[in-house]
Amino acid sequence: MIELTNICKTFRVARRGSGMKSASKALFHREYEKIEALRNVSFTIQDGEMVGYIGPNGAGKSSSIKIMSGILTPDSGTCRINGKTPWKQRKEHVRNIGVVFGQRSQLWWDVPVIDSFELIRDIYSVEPTRYRKNLDTLTTMLSLETILKTPTRQLSLGQRMRCEIAASLLHDPQVLFLDEPTIGLDAVSKIAVREFIKTLNQEKGTTVILTTHDMQDIEALTERILLIGKGEILMDAPSASCEAGIAGPAPSPSASAEINLSRIRNLACPRGSRFENRSTGGLS
Secondary structure (H helix, E strand, O other): OEEEEEEEEEEEEEEOOOOHHHHHHHHHOOEEEEEEEEEEEEEEEOOOOEEEEEOOOOOOHHHHHHHHHOOOOOOEEEEEEOOEOOOOOHHHHHOOEEEEOOOOOOOOOOOEHHHHHHHHHHHOOOOHHHHHHHHHHHHHHOOOOOOOOOEHHHOOHHHHHHHHHHHHHOOOOOEEEEEOOOOOOOHHHHHHHHHHHHHHHHHHOOEEEEEOOOHHHHHHHOOEEEEEEOOEEEEEEEHHHHOOOOOOOOOOHHHHHHHHHHHHHHHHOOOOOOOEEOOOOEEO
8 A cells, every 4th residue: 555644845956047147156156946846745545556646747746756666755744655665665665666767767778678677587586487477478468579689779669668667567566656658659559558557457456656648548547546736636536537527428538538638737737837638649
């Protein structure tokens, strides 16, 4: 179970104006601004839940995930994941979680994918029999047969994302954090990845926290949505309740995505911040 209670995090960021004068001044007297990334964030996620954790860029999603992963230490508040405090019991904690960050790779750039997998096996001390079983299952379900011997740098974005998902699951984590898991995938591959994540959750009871800007991923995978904006939890509700209460026939999937996005934008971006709608290929 994941429990966050009154988590706060503030970053101290250097600021300066443009031009040589400001640059010279900053050498001797640097000005700082405090950015409140998280403000009293509290929520509970039960074992086996699939939760969509969404919000506009800069809302606090990544900071929250990094705290739950043990990468960041909050200024105040408590976080308990399966009875452990991530930043205090990091070594024990990371054995039970898998993380896929869309902008960061856990695969070694210049070596074949299979070599990266074997290095990850050694890092997590995965038993050979369990490793081989997991590798065979992941290879089949994510269609990795033809790219296992290819260096990571030669993979397309979609191929790399499939390998990243496989790498994060080789050690059978209890909790899986996914950041944009379908980015760069074609329509067929997106469906395959979504089905894989569903199967993983149903068969192994893996808790999944999904952050994405693609509302179709949210609708296809999650039963609950956590909406964060400006460092605060703005909404915690079942996915179905995010649809506007419009009388009459149920809207089509594309219309539903638009309705959800409209409500999310109004809650999280009151001053016109941009939130990407990949279901229609535009920005709102």
